[in-house]
Amino acid sequence: MSLGPNPPTTLSPSHGAPARASVARLRPSSRRVRAALRWALLGLGLLILARYLADAPGITASSTWGSALRLTVPIALVAMGGLFSERSGVINVGLEGMMIGGTWMAGLFGTLAGPWAALLGGVVGGLCFGVLMAVLCIEMGINQLIVGVSINVIAAAVARFMADIVFSQMDGGTIARSPRIGGDVPHLSLPVVSGGFGTPDVSRVMESSELPVVAQLGGVLGGLTRDVSVAAVLGLLIIPLVAWVLWKTPFGLRWRAAGEEPAALQALGGSVHRTRWIAVLVGSGLAGFAGGYLTLISQGYIENQTAGRGFIGLATLIFGNWTPSGVFFGASLFGISDAVGIGRPETLRALVLVLAVVFAAVGVRRLLRGTPGRRLRDGVPSLVLGVVLLAVFAFVPLPAAVSSATPYVVTLAVLVVAGTRMRPPAALGRLVPRRTRRS
Amino acid sequence: MTRRRTLPVGLPRRLAVTVAGPFVSVLLALAVTALFLTAGGYSAASAFSVMWAYGVQPNSLVSSLNGAVPLYVAAVAGAFAVRMGLFNIGVDGQYRMAALAGAVAAASLPFPLAVRLPLTLLIACAVGAGWALIPALLKIHRGVNEVITSILLNAIATTIVAVLLSGVFRSGGGQNTGTALIDDGGLMPALPGVGTGQGSISSFVVVALLAGIVYYLVIERSVFGYSLRVAARSPEAAESAGIRVDRKIVQAMLISGAVAGLVGLPHILSVAGRFDGTLPTDLMFTGLAATLLGRQHPIGMALGAFVLAFVERSAQVLGLVQLPTEVGQVFLAVVLLSSAVGYWLTERADARIALTLALRRRLRAARDAVAPGASSTPTPTGGASR
Numbered sequence: 001m002s003l004g005p006n007p008p009t010t011l012s013p014s015h016g017a018p019a020r021a022s023v024a025r026l027r028p029s030s031r032r033v034r035a036a037l038r039w040a041l042l043g044l045g046l047l048i049l050a051r052y053l054a055d056a057p058g059i060t061a062s063s064t065w066g067s068a069l070r071l072t073v074p075i076a077l078v079a080m081g082g083l084f085s086e087r088s089g090v091i092n093v094g095l096e097g098m099m100i101g102g103t104w105m106a107g108l109f110g111t112l113a114g115p116w117a118a119l120l121g122g123v124v125g126g127l128c129f130g131v132l133m134a135v136l137c138i139e140m141g142i143n144q145l146i147v148g149v150s151i152n153v154i155a156a157a158v159a160r161f162m163a164d165i166v167f168s169q170m171d172g173g174t175i176a177r178s179p180r181i182g183g184d185v186p187h188l189s190l191p192v193v194s195g196g197f198g199t200p201d202v203s204r205v206m207e208s209s210e211l212p213v214v215a216q217l218g219g220v221l222g223g224l225t226r227d228v229s230v231a232a233v234l235g236l237l238i239i240p241l242v243a244w245v246l247w248k249t250p251f252g253l254r255w256r257a258a259g260e261e262p263a264a265l266q267a268l269g270g271s272v273h274r275t276r277w278i279a280v281l282v283g284s285g286l287a288g289f290a291g292g293y294l295t296l297i298s299q300g301y302i303e304n305q306t307a308g309r310g311f312i313g314l315a316t317l318i319f320g321n322w323t324p325s326g327v328f329f330g331a332s333l334f335g336i337s338d339a340v341g342i343g344r345p346e347t348l349r350a351l352v353l354v355l356a357v358v359f360a361a362v363g364v365r366r367l368l369r370g371t372p373g374r375r376l377r378d379g380v381p382s383l384v385l386g387v388v389l390l391a392v393f394a395f396v397p398l399p400a401a402v403s404s405a406t407p408y409v410v411t412l413a414v415l416v417v418a419g420t421r422m423r424p425p426a427a428l429g430r431l432v433p434r435r436t437r438r439s
Numbered sequence: 440m441t442r443r444r445t446l447p448v449g450l451p452r453r454l455a456v457t458v459a460g461p462f463v464s465v466l467l468a469l470a471v472t473a474l475f476l477t478a479g480g481y482s483a484a485s486a487f488s489v490m491w492a493y494g495v496q497p498n499s500l501v502s503s504l505n506g507a508v509p510l511y512v513a514a515v516a517g518a519f520a521v522r523m524g525l526f527n528i529g530v531d532g533q534y535r536m537a538a539l540a541g542a543v544a545a546a547s548l549p550f551p552l553a554v555r556l557p558l559t560l561l562i563a564c565a566v567g568a569g570w571a572l573i574p575a576l577l578k579i580h581r582g583v584n585e586v587i588t589s590i591l592l593n594a595i596a597t598t599i600v601a602v603l604l605s606g607v608f609r610s611g612g613g614q615n616t617g618t619a620l621i622d623d624g625g626l627m628p629a630l631p632g633v634g635t636g637q638g639s640i641s642s643f644v645v646v647a648l649l650a651g652i653v654y655y656l657v658i659e660r661s662v663f664g665y666s667l668r669v670a671a672r673s674p675e676a677a678e679s680a681g682i683r684v685d686r687k688i689v690q691a692m693l694i695s696g697a698v699a700g701l702v703g704l705p706h707i708l709s710v711a712g713r714f715d716g717t718l719p720t721d722l723m724f725t726g727l728a729a730t731l732l733g734r735q736h737p738i739g740m741a742l743g744a745f746v747l748a749f750v751e752r753s754a755q756v757l758g759l760v761q762l763p764t765e766v767g768q769v770f771l772a773v774v775l776l777s778s779a780v781g782y783w784l785t786e787r788a789d790a791r792i793a794l795t796l797a798l799r800r801r802l803r804a805a806r807d808a809v810a811p812g813a814s815s816t817p818t819p820t821g822g823a824s825r
Contacts, residue, residue, distance in 0.1 A: 093586075142780065142783055146731060151776075154769075154773060154776060157771070161769050162479075164763045165479040314587065401598070401601065401605065401606070404601075405599070408598075409591075415583050416577060416581055
């Protein structure tokens with residue numbers, strides 16, 4: 001199993017080609033389906049290999065993949081929120097703050113009116129800060145980085161202040177957490193595959209069979225499809241929806257134009273301001289929804305429960321080169337490594353092995369078939385990183401304490417390898433005055 | 440800035456604009472905080488009066504000054520990067536790594552104070568600069584945005600510090616979760632002759648002062664600072680003028696990181712006496728507020744840092760009178776934003792005034808041209824603005 005026989009097209013669209021090439025991307029041609037299948041099989045093969053080499057059943061256990069899914073959704077959602085505003089040309093560093101607003105409002109709505117209201121409350125909480133950001137950044141034209149950073153700090157302070165006023169007075173609430181939300185949104189499982197709707201649970205049987213390959217396939221499949229919250233399903237469905245809106249609809253065209261070349265949009269009669277307003281508001285709503293999702297998982301608002309996820313979402317957004325598919329890839333990478341990190345140490349070792357093999361393979365491939373003239377520059381860092389990780393896998397005992405840094409280190413490593421291919425929207429951060437300024 | 444060069448601007452007005460910016464910002468923040476207090480059912484007026492009465496006591500003022508020092512250093516660290524067009528959001532990780540290194544160095548170096556203290560500062564600077572070097576190198580060699588690498592590195596620094604603290608540098612066992620206590624030969628002495636105990640001022644004020652002076656000299660008065668600012672404004676122009684932008688990025692991040700390395704030391708060497716869980720974690724954002732409040736001007740940032748520290752200190756009294764102490768946090772957060780809004784407002788107002796004055800002058804000139812003999816008396820505004 002080497003990376004050799006794959007045509008180069010399977011790799012490049014997910015990294016490089018921005019807006020132009022991507023209209024065709026949503027059409028699942030048979031070649032793309034085949035490529036996706038091949039990558040999935042390759043990944044599964046690697047996982048199985050790692051499971052036996054590192055003797056880590058955790059890496060293919062359904063519990064790991066279930067929590068990977070749960071951890072992926074909020075990151076993907078908040079990064080989608082960032083994608084909305086950044087594709088329209090507004091830098092959004094305030095995602096974390098919007099998420100905090102989401103968790104707080106979700107806690108309030110949830111205690112008052114149940115789990116569905118909590119999700120709605122998340123959106124409302126995000127929107128509060130979205131409006132603030134839109135007014136300051138779009139109407140007044142204040143530096144977007146400053147506004148974003150301020151929103152993060154303000155949201156944290158105001159959430160604590162308001163929690164003292166609101167939640168402390170409630171039965172069972174304190175300054176640091178809201179009363180428990182009664183109930184949860186329904187959880188679903190796929191029929192037959194993972195025992196949804198009263199059908200037999202094939203993947204659980206497969207996982208407990210202990211046969212090589214079959215058990216691992218069952219574990220991964222079951223983890224991803226069993227007992228998934230409707231909120232997570234909603235969140236995951238938003239990703240293709242965003243992709244469709246971005247690449248296929250008239251609004252998507254205006255949206256991208258506002259971020260790439262606002263003057264052109266204006267010349268063609270579109271309104272940059274209206275487009276940016278919509279984008280920022282929808283984006284903040286999504287970030288707030290991610291907060292609401294977190295609140296649902298923890299059954300109530302807890303102070304600091306976002307734990308920097310907004311920033312990770314921002315990193316994922318850049319990592320995914322401002323495309324929905326890239327963002328989803330980045331978010332799942334982060335989610336998986338987070339899930340592995342909270343597991344047992346040998347699971348972490350297995351992950352190190354998988355990464356080492358991938359990095360080394362990418363490095364070798366770039367050295368042999370990369371763009372002439374850049375082969376050394378592109379290939380060597382990747383290869384070196386792969387070899388180092390292999391050495392870590394073979395010789396260094398990883399203490400359990402380092403596992404909390406796993407997702408960050410993994411994201412950083414992948415960034416280093418991917419590197420140099422990012423292209424932000426051209427007009428990111430550029431202010432467009434509403435009309436010619438007279439003063 | 441947005442002010443037109445063709446409009447003559449009198450010194451009094453320029454001064455007024457400079458002062459009005461921070462003033463309006465603080466007023467705005469006070470107003471918003473009052474709004475929150477009122478919404479929560481508290482009396483804003485009584486809260487502010489209690490805070491003011493507590494804040495202007497001599498002990499509080501001294502404590503505010505000591506609290507302003509790390510904020511000012513953080514502000515200078517941020518400003519170095521901002522002047523290069525970079526956003527050093529990694530100050531957080533840099534100062535925590537450096538604080539741990541500084542605490543260990545101060546506790547274990549076998550030298551007298553005169554040698555140990557400068558060495559401690561140097562080591563902290565080096566660690567901070569080293570941690571800031573990673574995003575800089577990744578930016579220029581791999582093209583990865585420095586904001587995201589810094590964010591990731593902040594999280595990684597948290598883990599590294601935790602692992603090092605629990606595994607390597609923890610002194611003793613059991614409940615003790617800090618590094619070894621630093622003896623008197625490693626602590627920063629108080630400023631001589633200005634009170635004792637609670638009322639003493641740490642000599643870190645001098646360090647902060649030096650940092651401010653160095654910042655001013657490097658950025659405003661040196662070729663290096665000039666090329667830095669050119670590279671920030673227009674990388675293309677800088678490249679074609681022979682300035683190597685890549686190198687400037689690395690240098691700016693190194694300096695910013697080195698200064699950031701000092702941020703945590705006042706707490707280590709003057710307050711706690713060791714590295715433990717009490718090191719404040721919000722110094723970067725509050726320092727950033729000071730950067731913005733002072734518009735990256737060395738004196739402006741100092742005033743900003745003092746105002747922020749003053750509020751932080753005086754909010755502590757609110758708990759005694761049954762008011763939420765979170766008011767201080769809200770104020771600090773809001774001032775971050777209102778500093779931007781305040782400057783926006785004053786600049787617009789300034790532009791408006793300039794426009795009105797110019798129009799009036801134009802009209803008068805037209806009138807004079809029509810009736811040359813009628814008026815030759817210069818009006819006071821016209822005279823002042825010329």
